[in-house]
Amino acid sequence: MTLTTLQAVRGMHDILPEQLRYFAHLERTVREVVESYGYEEIRMPLVESTELFKRTIGEVTDIVEKEMYTFADRNGDSLSLRPEGTAGCVRAAIENGLLHNQMQRLWYAGPMFRHERPQKGRYRQFHQVGVETFGMNGPDIDAELILLSQRLWQRLGISGVRLEINSLGSQQARAAYRQRLVEYLADHQSALDEDSLRRLHSNPLRILDSKNPAMQAVIGGAPRLLDSLDAESQDHFAQLQQLLDGAGAVYQVNPRLVRGLDYYTKTVFEWVTDRLGAQGTVCAGGRYDGLVEQLGGRPTAAAGFAMGVERLVALLEESATVAPVAPPHFYFAVVGAEAERRGVVWAEQLRSACPQLHLMVNCGGGGFKAQLKRADKSGAAFALVLGEEEARDGRIGVKPLRHELSQRDWQWQALLQALAGRSADEVERILSQH
Secondary structure (H helix, E strand, C coil): CCCCCCCCCCCCCCCHHHHHHHHHHHHHHHHHHHHHHCECCCCCEEEEEEEHHHHHHCCCCHHHHHHCEECCCCCEEEECCCCCCCCHHHHHHHCCCCCCCEEEHHHHHHECCHHHHCCCCEEEEEEEEEEECCCCCCHHHHHHHHHHHHHHHHHHCCCCCEEEEEEEHHHHHHHHHHHHHHHHHHHHHHHCCCCHHHHCCCCCCHHHHCCCCHHHEEEECCCHHHCCCCCCHHHHHHHHHHHHHHCCEEEECCCCCCCCCCCEEEEEEEEEECCCCCCCCCEEEEEEECHHHHEEEEECCEEEEEEEEHHHHHHHHHHCCCCCCCCCEEEEEECCCHHHHHHHHHHHHHHHCCCCCCEEEECCCCCCHHHHHHHHCCCCCCEEEHHHHHHHHEEEEEEEECCCCCCCEEEEEHHHHHHHHHHHHHHHHHHHHC
8 A cells, every 4th residue: 555645735834944044043133123122022822713803804804704724613613823913912912911001012923824825925824023012102103113124124134125104094084085995996897807896895995905907007096095194194194204214214105005904094014025026025014003992902002013934034045144054063973882871971061061062972873984974064173083992991082174183082071171161262272282
């Protein structure tokens, strides 16, 4: 009987060690930057009540209607794998009392799930970094979020991304504009494509974001949301631009920029690139002042953004800005039963004495010749050579692998004492002198 070879589920991809170093570099840099701005990490479940996403994202959105992984658990409750992080973060903040008379700066990272058509930069399991703020209603926090994301690109060495901003106004102004837009689009219904016809009465603002070339003429003639803003939203947006100008940020006001989720109000922004084909948005966010109240909390100002990790990793890989994983400093070659037993103990002693050094111990047997080939392949600077005779005498051989130097024997305790607490450079100097 021939067994079928199992493969990853379509759209769920493995992240192999070579690529994972880019993920790790990105995650380390994100943590350093957001914490330097005073943000604290929060972690939420991968699975939430389906109702949470219906109430926040909107029941008639593509995400809820078509893309969520939804199932009934053993109690018959409808649960979903999270398609985005903001809803869960807001739910957690309300449930755990983080919002009452408090200001919060939070961030998180992890996998999200959407049943979309897989393509470059778009997967069914993908990763996001999210940053969320609560209790601050001025344009200053909007500017901080934008400048924080800009600093991330600088720290990561990512170029070729540009900032677009817009304002959606208050809920009331947005609702009034929505009616004007529907009336305009209904008059041009013959020019709408299938997606736009479906969205005409459910989510008409998303039509403005269509990339269909045949739609651009009708979109270009649509009324502008910026012209329908209430006075408060106009002032908020003007102050935001003043703050960005003062900080030297380069941006473009894009009056057609809308976010795909229903909970956004006032400021929205996107960082986009032409280097990833159709998946050009690498970071997007804005204000969502009504979402906390929508989920049963008290009215709370809120703003945030999310970044697509896979898309940023693609930019990092393209620029090759991440150094390769450092090789071990030592490769421990052991031959013989007593040497193998003694080698395990000595390796742990060396790791305790020199926690800053990396030590790889040979496993899987083999003679000295084979093990030294493995040592050379590992990239280690030195091979530690231990045979039966050396194990009995308390000695060990130190063989330089990157220098034209001969192997020298050390008493094990003397070597430990000489290397304890030393840096990699100091170790290299000590072992190259003997």
